[in-house]
Amino acid sequence: MNYRLFYNLIPIILLLVNISCVQESPIPVAFDQELESVTFENQLLTPIILYRDNVVLDTLSARTKRKYAINRKGFIHHAWRILAPRDGLGRITGVEPYVDLGVQYEINAEHTISNTSADRTLFTPRIANLTFDRVRLFYINYREQDEFLVNKVFDPSESTSIDHAPYYYWNSSSNVYLDNLDRPRIYEFSRDDTLFSGKPELDLSDDFEYQGSGITNAIIVQ
Amino acid sequence: MKHYFQPRILLRREHIALLFGTIFLAITVSVSEVFAQRVEGGDEPVPLYYVADNPVISLKGGGVYTYPKGKFPSLLIGETVAGTGEIPAEYAETGSGYRLGVDGFFPFGRRAGLLVELSSQKYEVKYKGDSTLLPTRMEVQTFQFGIGGEVNLWYGETTYPATLRAIFLSGLFDFGFGPLANRVTGSSVVDTASLEREEATGSFVNNDPFRTSVALKGSVGVRIGVDQHLELMLEGGYSLPLNPVFSSGAIRESDLELTHLFLGGGLGFRF
Known part of the structure; x- marks a missing residue:
């Protein structure tokens, strides 16, 4: 028996067993209970636009924290986007990444929005x-x-x-x-x-x- | 005629080669004497089959049988108009899955040692149906990390291959990270005019609802030699949960806990 083969098998087995073996369904699941609130803390030096289920919820000023009531059941999605300043011609002067926070599971969720909260710093x-x-x-x-x-x-x-x-x-x-x-x-x-x-x-x-x-x-x- | 001083070449290449050759031969002979232990009164070297306090790395796998303790929470699956309803604890059934991975046993002596496990576990939470409710199933795959100790209840000093080497008892803290994937199949009312329940399948879209599970896992097993390094391992273990499945931030007062029974074996390499 070649023992070197045994050593080489270990990382391969580890890799194999960590490949997901449960097939996920695209249909979302949420708990059948009423969600109470969501709190956003904006640590950025720019206002952000908050979305709930793809509809604008509010504009949160730079470096502020605010709590929003939900009080209903269902698949509630939140998202945020930077509102970049405009130049004299109305053109944006910075990036405006849109970040989807996904389905909310916490009864009282809290999100801190910092410079590392988007997909890139x-x-x-x-x-x-x-x-x-x-x-x-x-x-x-x-x-x-x-x-x-x-x-x-x-x-x-x-x-x-x-x-x-x-x-x-x-x-x-x-x-x-x-x-x-x-x-x-x-x-x-x-x-x-x-x-x-x-x-x-x-x-x-x-x-x-x-x-x-x-x-x-x-x-x-x- | 003048005589000029000519330095003598003391070491030629041939001399250097001869010197190194002699040193090499001396080392080889002395080292081989150290490793070739001889039986008293005999000429044959004693083969060293097994050293009880050497570490073992094993590839391990087996079946996981999961039994839920507590009621399953009511869920909304997709854009349905009603939830699944809470499923009582009495409806719980044993679900089956598997666990595959690697463990390392690092002995402190011949009796006991440190045990570390890295594995992937797929488990199934099952509840039976009744006249108004279809069966419910949740499949989850987690990455498991375990750390604890192993004690040899019995061990053989220098057993020959293909014989029992040790009977062990192990205990470890078993952490379940993830999940890597999940899938829920339940039943829901899709039409308010009808009370007919229909099967619905979905997934939690992120890990927020799940806790990092912590369990105490106790096992008993045997190690059987195959040759000088390889050995087979057979093991049976039971995981006692220390926390519920779902996060208290995500769902109120959920008491759903999971116990797992592991039956499996593996192939180990003893250094």
């Missing part, structure tokens, strides 16, 4: 324009995955709004590009470049105040 750049010029945020993830063309102008001394901030997808090569509208200058902030302190120029903030918001450390344009 989100971030919002925290930009402070300390120049005397107008600076435009014009690309996020330039020439990388999830490239997003923005057209958001920051006036002198203006900073990113923390009540209605645009969100983008965070990846290993994320970057932020800005240009100066009053003189020929481009500013690039990237996860690959480091500051003198050894930390990346573009990184998510670990500030407790903004926990779960996905805001970056301050990007100071000067």
Whole structure:
């Protein structure tokens, strides 16, 4: 008997037994009882639209928590979507992912919506324009995955709004590009470049105040 | 004629090869002497068939017989107008499934050791029907992780192949993660004008309704040698539940618990 074969069989058997052997039905099942409420806590720095059974339930402001009554039986679905800010032409300036929370089973469900609650991690750049010029945020993830063309102008001394901030997808090569509208200058902030302190120029903030918001450390344009 | 100093070559390649060859031969002879234990007064080496305190890794499988304790909650299956109704505990029946996986036994000595199990379990919760209710069935597959101990009630010191090596008793905490999949078949009233019940099949669409199950599993079994390393294992076990099936956040006052009887065996490799 070749014992090497025995060792090789172990991971194969483990893999085989973990393949689901119960055929699931596409028809949903729920408990025959009245559901009481659902609570949403929005940790993002942007309002989100809440849906119940594909109909808008409410718009929840940035960094707020609210409880909604249900008081009925059945297959109750909830979902949420980011409401991105618009530019002067009415175009969206950030991504608006739609997240389906599925059938609710808990009698009193609670959902915390953070930058990791969507299918991919989100971030919002925290930009402070300390120049005397107008600076435009014009690309996020330039020439990388999830490239997003923005057209958001920051006036002198203006900073990113923390009540209605645009969100983008965070990846290993994320970057932020800005240009100066009053003189020929481009500013690039990237996860690959480091500051003198050894930390990346573009990184998510670990500030407790903004926990779960996905805001970056301050990007100071000067 | 001038004489110049010419250094002598002390070690040629041939000499180095001879030196290493001699060292290799010396090591080989000494090591073989260590491993070839000889019977007193005889010339044949004693074959080492079995060492009781060596670890064993086994592939294990068998049948799982599940008996529900408590009433089954009323369910809505699909877009029906009525639920299945609560099914009383007296209607419970034994369902059958199976469990497949790997376990590792790591002895501390010859008597006892640590036991770790990784497996996949498919179980079936069954309730019989009556004149107004069709039978109800729920199939669930979970990933099981167990950790505990095993005690050899009896063990043979150096038994030859194909004989009994140990009779053991084991106990472990058995955690059921998941489920990986589930399916419920019950009956519901589809038309308010009719009281006729119709079969309906569906699934919970996520794991929210289920708890991570915790059970105390006790087993008794035997290990039988096949050759120096391989051994057969036969085992019977009983799982006593420590928590209900459904989460208290998802359903109020559900007392449904499951007991599992495991009968199976496996093939182990003793190091």
